[in-house]
Amino acid sequence: MAAPNIDTIVSLAKRRGFVFPSSELYGGLGSAWDYGPLGVELCNNVKQSWWRWLVYERDDIEGVDSSIILNRLVWQYSGHEATFHDPLVDCRECKSRMRADKLEGYFPEEGQQADFDANARIRAGLVKCSECGSTNLTDERYFNMMFRTTLGAAADENDPTALAYLRPETAQGIFINFLNVQTAMRRKIPFGIAQVGKSFRNEITPGNFILRTREFEQMEMEYFVKPDAEHFKLVDEWVALYLEWFKGLGIDASNLQLKEVPAEELAHYSKRTVDIMYRYFPERSEEERQWEELMGIAYRTDFDLRSHSSKPTDEEGKRVNPDSTEDLSYFDESTKQRFYPHVIEPAAGVNRTVLAVLMDAYSERTNDKGETRVILKLSPQLAPIKAAILPLAKNKPEIVGMAKAIKRSLQPVLRAVYDDTGGIGKLYARQDEIGTPFCITVDHQSLEDEAVTVRDRDTWEQERIKVTDLAEHLQKRLKPFPIATPETAMP
Ligand code: GAP
DSSP states (O other), rough: OOOOOOOOHHHHHHHTTEEEEEGGGOOTTTTTTEOHHHHHHHHHHHHHHHIIIISSSSSEEEEEOOOOOOOOHHHHHHHHHHHHHEEEBBBBTTTEEEEEGGGGSSOOTTTSSSSSOOHHHHHHHOOOOOTOOOOOOOOOOOEEEEOOOOSSTTOOOTTTGGEBBBBBBBBBHTTTTHHHHHHHOOOOOEEEEEEEEEOOOSSSOOOOTTTTTEEEEEEEEEEEEEETHHHHHHHHHHEEEEEEHHTTTTTOOOGEEEOOOOOSSSSSTOOOEEEEEOOOTTSSGGGGGGGGEEEEEEEEEEEEHTTTTTTTBBBOOOSSOOOOOOOOOOEETTTTTEEEEEEEEEEHHHHHHHHHHHHHEEEEEEOSSSSEEEEOOOOTTTTSSEEEEESSSOHHHHHHHHHHHHHHTTTTTTTTTEEOOOOOHHHHHHHHHHHHHHEEEEEEHHHHEEEEEETTTTTTOEEEEEEEHHHHHHHHHHHHOOOOOOOHHOO
16 A cells, blocks of 8 residues: 555654644745654665665765855856756736646647747647646746855845856766766776755746755766767666665555656756656546656766866867866776766655655554554665654653663664653554554563563564564664665676
């Protein structure tokens, strides 16, 4: 079972401290969300799983953490200043403002040419408002999605020399550091650079909880390969690896799907992109409307390294980038050739992964009293709290003392909490609802036999474990699921 819709998760997330609407006491801020005590742990666990999988468990990937605000020229030469925009239309009937390219009828039917006249289609009444169905829409106009800011206390708001942007992708911080990482770490191609961090986009229509927000977190990796590598095949291989990673996070394969992005929808840098889609909208009756992008794997060619390099020239011999002081080409010792590496880029979102994981983990179970309980069957590696230590009698100092001592002894190896704020049934239910894999009960007998009851979240089965064996027992059962190894797919 998975959550029947996103709203179920929104209410659970707020009630149990995963995600709160941001700035609520001032009326909120459209599509901004704050991660609470359990949400921040879940996000951190997703990021750690990803980092461990790519940077620690493989031998060919390094990590970086670049600035969010980069020199404006980075965005000029990456193409974002000129092309990182969405087409915007207004509905004259219901006054909604929407992204034109998401509307029914915007793109010509398959088989027609890719460079089409969108405004001609809008004026011909072929494009429909997503809110009221009207075709009475304004012409589209482009809106750059990068957030602007000005650098320096004395800077005038309109001073172009002080203009800077909040990054709309973490990728550029990787490209501009390609040579630094390659030389400092003495890397040979193929190798990758990974980065996780916040990105910002002034989305026209954010929404659906944490699915589309203006501030979000990305986990991106740029994998540098030779110009004559089998780029399309590498895209497929990374898709396969990420599918395994998502399954390892507990997401059911039936809720994942691939989408070959059509040519007219490709980003300006991409020759091929495959999106991994998640079934975020299972309640929609039309199957094809149930899916939304979870992540994308793109073949970015040598576009970015070449654009940021000082040497390339145009047909007239003029430098294409007169501002760069570096050439980001690579010298291959084995072939004695110099070239701009090509890039395969798996780009995932932390927030969309968290939402998919929460939706997939959601389940309900009815106990023998006929009460329905929510159980969040999170993969143990992702669970915000791994073990809850519960005293059976909170008015018995010896039991409370023993429970607190167990909590302290587990804390260095895993996230444990102590809770005595209710009867045992209620305490179990609370932990089930937040996905805690193990509840550990300290009872009267524990004082005699130095053992505790370990209750499994998913089966509700209980077993008696010696306190001295507890940490090892839990750690064994918490081990991450096996995930694809580089040897299984990489050349
Ligand atoms: N560097 C390539 C790049 O940024 P993208 O498809 O635009 O590619 C990658 O973004 C991932 O980042 C998406 O698949 C999604 O998971 C996440 N993402 C993008 N925009 C987002 C938004 N507005 N809110 C939440 N996540 C977003």
